[in-house]
Amino acid sequence: MSRPRGILALVGGLALATLVLAQAVALAVVGWWPAPPAPTMVPAEAVAALAGTAPPAPGLRVWTQADAPSGTPVPWLADLAADRLQRPAPQVRAVWQRTPEVGLQVIDSGQLTPAGRIDAQRQTQVRAALLAAGLQVPAFQLAAVQPDGTWRVVGSVDAGRGQWRRQVLLALALGALLIAPLAWWMARRLTGPLRRLAEASARMDLGADAPAVPVEGAAEVRVLGRAIADARQRLRAQADDVTAMLAAVAHDLRTPLTGLRLRAESAPPPERERMVADIERMQAMIAQVLAYARGELAPLQRETVDVAALAQELAASATALGQAVQVQADAPAIVQGDALALRRAVSNLIDNAVRYAGAAEIVIHGDESHVRIDVADRGPGIPADARARLVQPFQRLERSRSRDTGGTGLGLAVARSTAQRHGGRLDLHDRAGGGLLARLTLPRDALRAG
Incomplete structure (x- = not known):
């Protein structure tokens, strides 16, 4: 494999080639053509x-x-x-x-x-x-x-002088015409790797299935690509360490909470009920943290998933619990992905809608390449300037969503992480007439997208 050239060498070579070509064209047009006759x-x-x-x-x-x-x-x-x-x-x-x-x-x-x-x-x-x-x-x-x-x-x-001017202008025009493809090719060669590196950096996340950062082009661009790839690997390792530590702490907390639950049973009735409720809330929060950590650390298990059928099952379970959840899907919505992770993501979106609005409406539609799952509610919604923050782990919007509803701030983070690991995305929009519209977009061939 040949050693990649630096940007200085490429730009210098282009400048030299341009100069030589321009001089050759000028010599051919002005020097080789017959001189104009004397007036x-x-x-x-x-x-x-x-x-x-x-x-x-x-x-x-x-x-x-x-x-x-x-x-x-x-x-x-x-x-x-x-x-x-x-x-x-x-x-x-x-x-x-x-x-x-x-x-x-x-x-x-x-x-x-x-x-x-x-x-x-x-x-x-x-x-x-x-x-x-x-x-x-x-x-x-x-x-x-x-x-x-x-x-x-x-x-x-002195028409001859005008003919000389025309010959010189013709030389300049021919030079520019011949140099333009060379300059365009060199510009594409310089900017193409930079553009692909920028696009890969914009799509880059810390997921295990994230596409690799391209390392190509000039020597300086290759150095930059390797630096970005190394930085991603270091951040990924740090994120895995933090997630593993979080899972370990949450797991270790379950044992003392079980002991507290046993001792709470012997407390007087008024205190016992409050203590048991607090312990159950803590156990639910720990279970959510463990589910999030396991979902981040575990690799995706790819299989054929009918998202429409999955949403119907979740809606039936919610209806059995007395929750108002409706699903509209005209046809099966088949994707290649992890059924358990997708179930958790859609379930979190439904739980958020039911918790903050009392009901959820699910509409599933798609095209040849993507499937979109819209989970809409008539709740207080989320301000546009807070949406980027609320899809991060352990973030909650207390002013719009009451502390009485509980929650650890992981619902949207889990849905967003699942969508990204499948090559999709999670978008939050204002719903027409009031409320929130959470749109989960998944590629039909998520295995290839990941």
Whole structure:
């Protein structure tokens, strides 16, 4: 098995791969593609735009500036433009935007033929032909002075520069398109184990059947996963020790209570009745504590359980004792779980409803994956801010539920623990119209969920 890489190595590798890929794409798009051609202009169109007799042709722009344009002069073009515009030669100026080609340098320098009067005439004729024929030449700037002293200038838009911009933007877009899957894959690789670790931590409890904490991903995430798993094991061991001690103490208390019960029988009648009632209450509390401790320590015995039939049996037993318990179940509700633990959990919910409201209504319904057991009453209910506390062991809400009703505060804790050990949950809700609705949700395949 290869050694897991750290987050620093993964992030650094992603950054390096991103840089290399971005540079490669930029080199391919900007460097390997042919450079855009140099911009060109038609002298006749430039003269017409400068004269204002026609709108600027495509690729040309006209603007005004304070000084004459600077650059390599084009005397022959300035002379021809001055002749066409019927302006004095000093009022017209033409310069190249870039270094001109050799042929045009020759025209500019007057070296078409050996110097002479006839050659000069031929030069003028050639230049006039260039202007009239619509020949495209490298981009230039042609300017004429205005009455206010400013210069009206005609020049090229330089479409090549725009093409360069498009190539650069295309390189950036292609780089981002190629880098995005790599970044997404690396982000999933980094965050996936963290997300699964967070989900497992959120579901983690101290039950023996709780799912294991995943140890995967980068080295730092594995260290964190092992630390959480070790902490859970230590807490589980401590909880088992405390529960075992609680069971031992409760068991040892039964012997002195039996002796007190025998001595109480010889007491005078008024005192005897009160003493016997107190001892019986203590014995009932100890029995509840022992049942809770045994349920926490003993492993679940998996079997097929019909929760609807189980609720009907509990309702029949309660009715035989004069308690008002009704069950509504349209069909069998089959789950895989511990029948004794589930019976204890539903019985506790029924006892709570009967104790605090005098009656209980049970509705069982489910879907393909879960079964829900709703135990509702019309009692005082439980405030929302106290529900998280009351599902913990030995917690009671004295203001809403009288001390005269007794109880050790284990009923909801046992139901919640049983639901969690079966891969389900216990939720407490306000019942419409008043009262409490305790919902026990169990997966149908609790063996797999656990």
